[in-house]
Amino acid sequence: MNGKLLFLGKADIKSLDIHVEEIIKAIEKGFIDISDGNTELPHKPSIHPRPDCFLRALPGYLKGIDLAGIKWVSAYPTNRQKGLPIVSGLILLNDPQTGLPLSLMEGNWITAWRTAAVSAVAAKHLAVKESATLAICGAGVQGKTHLAALSTVLPHLQRVKIFDPDPAALELFLQQEATAYPDLDLQGVPSAQDAFCKAQVVVTAAPMMSKPLAIIREKNLEPGMLLLPVDLDSYFAASAFKACRTFFSDDTDQLLWLKNQGRFAHVEKIAGDYSQLLSGQIKGRQDNNDCIMAISVGIAMGDLVTAGLIYNRARDRNVGVWLDL
Structure with a gap:
């Protein structure tokens, strides 16, 4: 939607019932796209506001599914003692045609499952x-x-x-x-x-x-x-x-x-x-x-293919909140 951004919180994402098998399959295809030269995945810039802590950006463009976006993620091991998540983040998807933002979504769920799915791909083959x-x-x-x-x-x-x-x-x-x-x-x-x-x-x-x-x-x-x-x-x-x-x-x-x-x-x-x-x-x-x-x-590929699954299903099921830009 022009001038609209779909916001998806963790509860929205979990309600979509996306299974790990779907993520594994999407990530396997994503690795094939990397092999075919159909991705743009720059190195990840990081900042370190506290010792042993970081905030990091993972941008990427996936030509195969025509999806662009970025994850902004932090890792603060000291949060465990505070009762807070060690990892937190957001993912922003953009329309590759116009550059306009499409969706902003909670990133912890995606980080957790895409990381495990990548390990599963490695285990499946090694x-x-x-x-x-x-x-x-x-x-x-x-x-x-x-x-x-x-x-x-x-x-x-x-x-x-x-x-x-x-x-x-x-x-x-x-x-x-x-x-x-x-x-x-x-x-x-x-x-x-x-x-x-x-x-x-x-x-x-x-x-x-x-x-x-x-x-x-x-x-x-x-x-x-x-x-x-x-x-x-x-x-x-x-x-x-x-x-x-x-x-x-x-x-x-x-x-x-x-x-x-x-x-x-x-x-x-x-x-x-x-x-x-x-x-x-x-x-x-x-x-x-x-x-x-x-x-x-x-790498951003795993985040973006998972975010793409979420965005498409959320639109199909009318899940999330549309915000004016």
């Missing part, structure tokens, strides 16, 4: 096919969305081991998720090392601090393990990186930029990114004994 044990380090929002997303792409999944340094958060996670996954054996464990033991797929989702925890070492890794850090290099010591056979990423250029900034200092042998993997330009897992790390640095 995990050992018979993977039966998933480990999740971090019983927060990302832990919950990753459980949902990964359980859809790991058909042999039987058990999930969860660690969180906050016992109350871990207990709440187990209480809430056990009823949602009656066919899975959900186990709370006392340490990250216990979570890694005998797991085939591992998600790490700690707060992203300037000084990484670096508590996981080579001895904690299992043959054939797929590592899915969504918290930069927070958990892994140098020996763990060196033990990985190869590395993949959602965006190799941004991973290399982060490496130049001092993160992922020990990452070598980068095979390529998910767009190359899905388009067949590079090979995935070569050996079921190889330990592989698939690093998600976060």
Whole structure:
């Protein structure tokens, strides 16, 4: 609508019943579009108003679905002690024809689910096919969305081991998720090392601090393990990186930029990114004994394809509030 902006809050977005399988499918197509050169995804400028905190812009244009927009997102690990979300953000969609804004929507729901969906895409193509044990380090929002997303792409999944340094958060996670996954054996464990033991797929989702925890070492890794850090290099010591056979990423250029900034200092042998993997330009897992790390640095494509799903369904169902510009 000319002169109108559709505002969508979290309750509006949740009411649309968009399932993680839809997001995974849309993101897989988005990676193919990247491979075909049908996207414009600049690097992400950031500001850092407080130590270990940031605000970041993720702009992008997706030619395949003719969608432009930007996410403005913050991450403040100190918010947990204040009872506030660690991550918060907004997404603005624009009409590529006119540049006019189309929709402003709450960004936390999208960030949570698109991140997990990207990890699911990586697991679908890189995990050992018979993977039966998933480990999740971090019983927060990302832990919950990753459980949902990964359980859809790991058909042999039987058990999930969860660690969180906050016992109350871990207990709440187990209480809430056990009823949602009656066919899975959900186990709370006392340490990250216990979570890694005998797991085939591992998600790490700690707060992203300037000084990484670096508590996981080579001895904690299992043959054939797929590592899915969504918290930069927070958990892994140098020996763990060196033990990985190869590395993949959602965006190799941004991973290399982060490496130049001092993160992922020990990452070598980068095979390529998910767009190359899905388009067949590079090979995935070569050996079921190889330990592989698939690093998600976060790109606007996932935010925008998810926001596009939301915007289209909201218009179809007359959900949200139209605001005058």
